[in-house]
Amino acid sequence: MEAVRVAAEAREQLRASFSSGRTRPAAWRAAQLRGLLRMAAEMEAQICAALRADLSKPRTESYVHEISLVTSSCKFALKNLEKWMKPKKVPAGLLTFPSTARVTAEPLGVVLVISAWNYPFLLAIDPVIGAIAAGNAVALKPSEIAPATSSLLADLLPRYVDSSCVKVVEGGIPETTALLEQKWDKIFYTGNSKVGRIVMSFAAKHLTPVVLELGGKCPVVVDSNVDLHVAAKRIAAGKWGCNNGQACISPDYIITTKSFAPKLLDSLRKVLEKFYEKDPLRSADLSRIVNSNHFNRLKALMDEEMVSDKIVFGGQSDEQQLKIAPTLLLDVPLDSAIMKEEIFGPLLPIITVDKIHESFALINSMTKPLAAYLFSKDSKLKGQFERNISSGGMIFNDTGIHLTNPHLPFGGVGESGMGAYHGTFSFDAFAHKKAVLDRSFLGEAKARYPPYTHGKLKILKGVMKANPLAMLQAIVGCTGGA
Numbered sequence: 287m288e289a290v291r292v293a294a295e296a297r298e299q300l301r302a303s304f305s306s307g308r309t310r311p312a313a314w315r316a317a318q319l320r321g322l323l324r325m326a327a328e329m330e331a332q333i334c335a336a337l338r339a340d341l342s343k344p345r346t347e348s349y350v351h352e353i354s355l356v357t358s359s360c361k362f363a364l365k366n367l368e369k370w371m372k373p374k375k376v377p378a379g380l381l382t383f384p385s386t387a388r389v390t391a392e393p394l395g396v397v398l399v400i401s402a403w404n405y406p407f408l409l410a411i412d413p414v415i416g417a418i419a420a421g422n423a424v425a426l427k428p429s430e431i432a433p434a435t436s437s438l439l440a441d442l443l444p445r446y447v448d449s450s451c452v453k454v455v456e457g458g459i460p461e462t463t464a465l466l467e468q469k470w471d472k473i474f475y476t477g478n479s480k481v482g483r484i485v486m487s488f489a490a491k492h493l494t495p496v497v498l499e500l501g502g503k504c505p506v507v508v509d510s511n512v513d514l515h516v517a518a519k520r521i522a523a524g525k526w527g528c529n530n531g532q533a534c535i536s537p538d539y540i541i542t543t544k545s546f547a548p549k550l551l552d553s554l555r556k557v558l559e560k561f562y563e564k565d566p567l568r569s570a571d572l573s574r575i576v577n578s579n580h581f582n583r584l585k586a587l588m589d590e591e592m593v594s595d596k597i598v599f600g601g602q603s604d605e606q607q608l609k610i611a612p613t614l615l616l617d618v619p620l621d622s623a624i625m626k627e628e629i630f631g632p633l634l635p636i637i638t639v640d641k642i643h644e645s646f647a648l649i650n651s652m653t654k655p656l657a658a659y660l661f662s663k664d665s666k667l668k669g670q671f672e673r674n675i676s677s678g679g680m681i682f683n684d685t686g687i688h689l690t691n692p693h694l695p696f697g698g699v700g701e702s703g704m705g706a707y708h709g710t711f712s713f714d715a716f717a718h719k720k721a722v723l724d725r726s727f728l729g730e731a732k733a734r735y736p737p738y739t740h741g742k743l744k745i746l747k748g749v750m751k752a753n754p755l756a757m758l759q760a761i762v763g764c765t766g767g768a
Contacts, residue, residue, distance in 0.1 A: 301423070312367060315421060318366075319445045322356065322414075322415065322447065359415045359709075367488075378723070385724060395423070398470050400474070400476070401413070404529055404630075413476075413707060425454075426453070431577060471494070474715070475498050497707065501656050503538040503629075507542070508661045509660070512661045517553075519620055552731075580631070584631040593622050598616045611632065614634055642662075654701060657685075659680070691709075
């Protein structure tokens with residue numbers, strides 16, 4: 287099959303380039319990162335056009351959420367590359383005296399990055415930055431669901447980075463399957479948990495380590511002790527201002543109290559009308575749904591019999607444009623499809639409880655989310671939320687912005703993924719931390735060698751307990767008469 291041939295050739299060429307040592311020097315790594323920086327700057331218009339073609343993404347979102355984050359990642363890696371690559375000295379310990387010890391970061395080898403369609407530029411390039419910084423050769427498989435961006439990456443990357451060490455393989459399921467059948471030194475996948483399981487099954491055949499950046503139902507708990515208008519704006523920005531809800535860290539549902547829900551609904555309505563006006567389907571600032579399959583999936587969630595009468599705002603849709611308006615639903619049944627699966631779109635259910643602390647049990651009854659959000663001025667409630675809710679990341683009084691901080695790891699837990707990246711964590715994701723102990727020929731301890739005796743064991747026990755006399759006996763060769 288052609289797909290198998292292409293995948294095998296790409297892997298072999300990358301393996302040959304890596305084996306030659308080409309990717310190891312700091313100069314090579316820095317040159318590739320600078321190339322990616324130039325690409326993001328010089329091709330901004332083309333990147334924005336591709337994102338517009340794939341998702342009708344507003345230029346502001348394209349730049350702020352994708353291009354600028356790639357630029358920041360490159361700059362952060364360039365600034366810290368020398369420090370990341372430098373072996374780190376660690377204590378050698380008394381048992382191996384005299385010696386020195388260090389941890390050396392070495393590249394894993396040839397890695398595969400499979401990216402997602404919702405942020406098709408950022409989620410393709412950001413992991414590649416980490417892989418290059420760590421000194422690897424990289425095969426990148428962009429998402430075929432965002433064909434314009436995939437094609438653009440295939441065209442641009444060979445012009446800005448070393449094409450013998452970074453290769454783009456385009457295609458759909460057959461090409462992805464052919465790539466997964468090859469042996470890689472690491473696989474980095476961004477997408478949904480269903481495909482994540484498939485990736486893991488292929489990786490298991492070769493004992494290949496994986497990073498899985500998945501998703502999940504990200505909850506937003508809104509306490510009554512908030513600045514309501516600011517909270518509504520930040521929820522709306524994180525939901526509809528991020529690709530119209532098609533984001534893994536997008537708020538998936540809100541939990542608030544029955545008494546506060548009317549105020550929150552009213553504030554969200556006002557904010558959404560301000561953001562997208564009276565007819566949001568005509569707004570140039572609202573991304574479209576990526577394709578008809580996802581459009582129909584979202585329509586089915588909204589039109590389910592037990593859900594359709596719960597719509598309290600929005601609900602408009604245009605199949606020809608593949609647009610669905612920001613939609614609020616109140617108290618949908620917990621056993622409805624919209625509450626059982628990740629929405630990944632512009633629908634936002636609001637669930638009400640009697641007391642805000644009841645939200646904890648509701649969140650914990652579901653799979654662990656990629657992100658959890660709490661809006662409150664109550665420091666005690668924040669502490670309880672942090673201690674009781676397990677999630678990939680957590681933000682108080684905002685949504686989504688934690689991924690912009692390169693000092694924070696970005697990744698999931700449980701069903702929302704495994705492994706993390708961004709900043710230093712990107713380098714670590716693609717590097718092996720090798721333990722190196724360098725010992726002198728001095729300091730021989732006869733007690734460690736056979737034939738074993740009671741006297742030798744006594745000395746060794748003393749050494750293990752850092753007993754100075756025993757250590758001296760070990761060094762000078764006293765063995766208790768043996």
